[in-house]
Amino acid sequence: MQTASDPRIVAEIWPKGKTLPPPHGDIHAERLFRKQRLAGACRIFARLGYDMGGAGHITVRDPQFADRFWVNPYTVSFGRVCVSNLLLVDHAGQVVEGDGKLNRAAFAIHAQLHRLRPDVMAAAHSHSLHGKAWSTLGRTLDPLTQDACAFFEDHAAFETFSGVVYSEEEGERIGAALGDRKALILQNHGLLTVGASVQSAVWRYIGLENACQVQLMAEAAGKPVPIAPEVARHTRQQVGSEISGIYGFKPYWDDIVSAQPDLLD
DSSP, X not given: OOOTTOHHHHTOOOGGGOOOOOOOSSHHHHHHHHHHHHHHHHHHHHHHTOOBTTBOEEEEEOSSOTTEEEEOOBTSOGGGOOGGGOEEEETTSOEEEOSSBOOHHHHHHHHHHHHHOXXXXXXXXXXXXXXXXXXXXXXXXXXXXXXXXXXXXXXEEEOOOOSSOOOHHHHHXXXXXXXXXXXXXXXXXXXXXXXXXXXXXXXXXXXXXXXXXXXXXXXXXXXXXXXXXHHHHHHHHHHSSHHHHHHHHHHHXXXXXXXXXXXXO
């Protein structure tokens, strides 16, 4: 997976000569940047209806301590998450900073993801409706649309459901099933996406949920015609990159910050 400092991304040209935004100053500025995007991502999930009680969590690795990550607090609605109530958790499951409750499933899954995938800066998981419905089928998605091509040959299905993920061993199995891909469909459970930034991980979750919805609707209506593999691979390079995730996230970010500036508190 490409990272935000990868020269392949820095050199990637966006329309009118724009490139990836530069690094965000010192370590404190970078930490604040990540926490702000994490809080905004939780608010975006709430707006899109991806919340269900206490289920769901989004994390971002701390820029200074590779074995710590920031996560939304348990039992706090996605729609009420802000920078000040985020938790910093280490890989031993200890809350290093923050006063809220830690979702043990969030720790079990995300600690292993961050450990197994040094390239992953952020991960998103929730129980959104269409992803949850698709997860019952035990299948990966087909490249039915341009947007779905972002996940062609770059997502997998985790075929075992054993209840709420509380054990680190189960988290490790989930990480192994993900491999070097950007997304995982958790059997009878929901969706999981990762990225080299909060922006890409969250945009990929939105895209994966949308792809699940489209395929469910298409198969209910008839027999959908998939995009040819060689075209799907080419399209994945166009719409599935890290930079695509960053720019895909931006309209959601601009809108939520304008409408709910208290998330920055």
